[in-house]
Amino acid sequence: MNTAETKTSFVADHVRDMPRSGIRDFFELVQSADDVISLGIGEPDFVTPWHIREAAIYALEKGKTSYTSNLGLLKLRKSVSKYIAKHFEVEYSSDDEILIAVGVSEALDIALRATVNPGDKVMYHEPCYVSYHPSVLMTHGIGVRVPTSEEDNFALNPKRLWENWEPGVKVLMLNFPTNPTGGTVTHEQLLEIARFAQEKDILVISDEIYSELTFEGGHTSIASLPGMRDRTILLHGCSKAFAMTGFRIGFACASPELTEAMMKVHQYSMLCAPILSQEAAIEALENGTEAVERMKEQYHRRRDLVVRRLNEAGLKCHLPKGTFYAFPSIKSTGLDSKDFSYKLFESKRVAAVPGNAFGQSGEGFIRCSYSTSYENLILATDLIESFVQEL
Amino acid sequence: MEKVLQLLVEGESLNTKQMAQVLNYSEEEVEGHLDELKKKNILLGWRPVFNPSSEIDEIVRAVIEVKLKPERGGGFDKLAERISRFDEVESCYLMSGGYDLQVVVKGKQLRAVAAFVSERLATIDGVLSTSTHFLLRAYKEQGFLLPGLVGDSEKPKVSP
Numbered sequence: 001m002n003t004a005e006t007k008t009s010f011v012a013d014h015v016r017d018m019p020r021s022g023i024r025d026f027f028e029l030v031q032s033a034d035d036v037i038s039l040g041i042g043e044p045d046f047v048t049p050w051h052i053r054e055a056a057i058y059a060l061e062k063g064k065t066s067y068t069s070n071l072g073l074l075k076l077r078k079s080v081s082k083y084i085a086k087h088f089e090v091e092y093s094s095d096d097e098i099l100i101a102v103g104v105s106e107a108l109d110i111a112l113r114a115t116v117n118p119g120d121k122v123m124y125h126e127p128c129y130v131s132y133h134p135s136v137l138m139t140h141g142i143g144v145r146v147p148t149s150e151e152d153n154f155a156l157n158p159k160r161l162w163e164n165w166e167p168g169v170k171v172l173m174l175n176f177p178t179n180p181t182g183g184t185v186t187h188e189q190l191l192e193i194a195r196f197a198q199e200k201d202i203l204v205i206s207d208e209i210y211s212e213l214t215f216e217g218g219h220t221s222i223a224s225l226p227g228m229r230d231r232t233i234l235l236h237g238c239s240k241a242f243a244m245t246g247f248r249i250g251f252a253c254a255s256p257e258l259t260e261a262m263m264k265v266h267q268y269s270m271l272c273a274p275i276l277s278q279e280a281a282i283e284a285l286e287n288g289t290e291a292v293e294r295m296k297e298q299y300h301r302r303r304d305l306v307v308r309r310l311n312e313a314g315l316k317c318h319l320p321k322g323t324f325y326a327f328p329s330i331k332s333t334g335l336d337s338k339d340f341s342y343k344l345f346e347s348k349r350v351a352a353v354p355g356n357a358f359g360q361s362g363e364g365f366i367r368c369s370y371s372t373s374y375e376n377l378i379l380a381t382d383l384i385e386s387f388v389q390e391l
Numbered sequence: 392m393e394k395v396l397q398l399l400v401e402g403e404s405l406n407t408k409q410m411a412q413v414l415n416y417s418e419e420e421v422e423g424h425l426d427e428l429k430k431k432n433i434l435l436g437w438r439p440v441f442n443p444s445s446e447i448d449e450i451v452r453a454v455i456e457v458k459l460k461p462e463r464g465g466g467f468d469k470l471a472e473r474i475s476r477f478d479e480v481e482s483c484y485l486m487s488g489g490y491d492l493q494v495v496v497k498g499k500q501l502r503a504v505a506a507f508v509s510e511r512l513a514t515i516d517g518v519l520s521t522s523t524h525f526l527l528r529a530y531k532e533q534g535f536l537l538p539g540l541v542g543d544s545e546k547p548k549v550s551p
Binding site: 021026027041043179297298301309373375378 | 413
């Protein structure tokens with residue numbers, strides 16, 4: 001056996017078989033280039049508001065450098081409880097129904113690991129965030145895709161759930177507003193989805209990280225619907241609304257039994273979220289709402305600009321009702337997603353992520369993040385327009 | 392808030408054409424809104440913000456605390472207006488507390504500022520006393536942090 005084979009054989013089968021994220025190759029190409037106008041950034045362009053950063057500094061000065069309870073600081077859990085009650089209209093006890101995780105990424109991972117047995121099926125709507133399917137594979141579960149489409153504005157059409165359901169489905173993962181499409185669901189659709197979950201006796205893991213960035217129709221949490229609280233794990237965090245991606249703070253809210261199960265996984269893998277980040281998160285939740293509103297207004301205006309300009313450029317783009325992503329169709333150009341993104345980058349130095357990086361239902365689209373200045377957005381959409389015309 | 396005004400408040404420096412694109416107005420419409428803001432004295436004017444320690448803005452500034460004797464009928468206003476009209480005066484505010492006016496004065500040299508205070512300002516009838524503080528170094532200028540206080544971003548150009 002040669003060395004290369006020996007090394008490969010150490011890698012677990014399910015990890016070896018897991019596809020590499022479609023975003024990584026593109027990342028490496030773009031990262032190495034200069035003078036790029038990037039519409040590829042999946043995080044706020046705003047810096048964390050100073051009062052939140054200052055709270056972390058203060059905590060450091062006061063010598064807060066220890067572990068915290070596995071569930072997270074009680075004071076933070078109280079803030080989360082209050083914040084979720086106010087904004088999501090569902091009550092969770094700070095004693096045993098809230099867990100502070102290292103970002104929603106970890107929260108999602110422990111929620112799946114705490115609930116999925118090998119061979120269990122997990123439904124998720126697609127296009128979706130890059131980690132959803134791999135997270136299912138890491139639990140030895142089986143992913144069941146439910147495509148969402150442009151015709152439905154990338155909302156989850158409840159009909160598709162019934163059509164794609166298979167025996168053995170235990171969990172349904174939701175992410176509204178959705179990265180990468182900006183899709184949201186209406187209250188009525190959510191009621192239908194809830195009915196489906198109840199009828200099929202399914203647990204819902206709902207990642208609502210973009211909820212504050214909902215521009216139209218308001219945000220409803222599925223956990224707040226009748227009969228849903230105890231069959232839902234609600235995931236939220238500080239990254240997007242408070243521009244705190246680097247702090248890595250997420251929360252998982254669920255019944256005491258589910259919280260206890262997630263806590264076991266969290267305890268033996270992560271132990272606890274960093275204390276400085278937790279202190280910053282308290283400041284964000286208690287005093288950050290005004291900054292969130294200010295940023296949201298700006299995202300809203302940018303969205304209107306980008307969607308209008310993309311449509312004018314000849315790329316049909318639905319109106320995303322949340323997040324900071326537009327998801328235009330590039331089908332009219334005859335190119336596939338990857339070709340479009342690479343060629344656009346090569347000829348115009350504009351970076352937009354190919355839609356198929358978010359699953360096969362994303363083929364025929366690109367993701368344009370408008371988490372950048374007006375000036376960049378005007379320039380980037382002008383360049384996209386001339387790129388499309390030159391094809 | 393009116394849309395053009397809101398865009399100005401956000402602080403990104405955009406020309407009329409760019410503003411028109413962001414708001415989906417014609418350029419003429421944006422001009423119209425800007426004219427309206429000027430007419431209503433909401434928008435007083437445009438001015439670049441220079442780094443106070445750069446060569447281009449090598450200017451001496453002083454903050455002067457001025458105590459006044461208020462006039463019957465006019466209060467502090469007449470005197471404040473009179474002081475404000477000097478070109479050397481960059482800004483002038485009526486204050487609560489230990490003194491009445493805070494006047495920011497600029498000049499090419501320290502001597503010029505000192506002369507302005509002693510010969511022009513202090514000699515006005517009704518000015519009871521002045522106390523001059525020279526500005527030594529700027530850390531933040533009209534909302535802009537000075538270079539050195541802003542860290543380099545290591546944000547990836549593409550992220551999920």
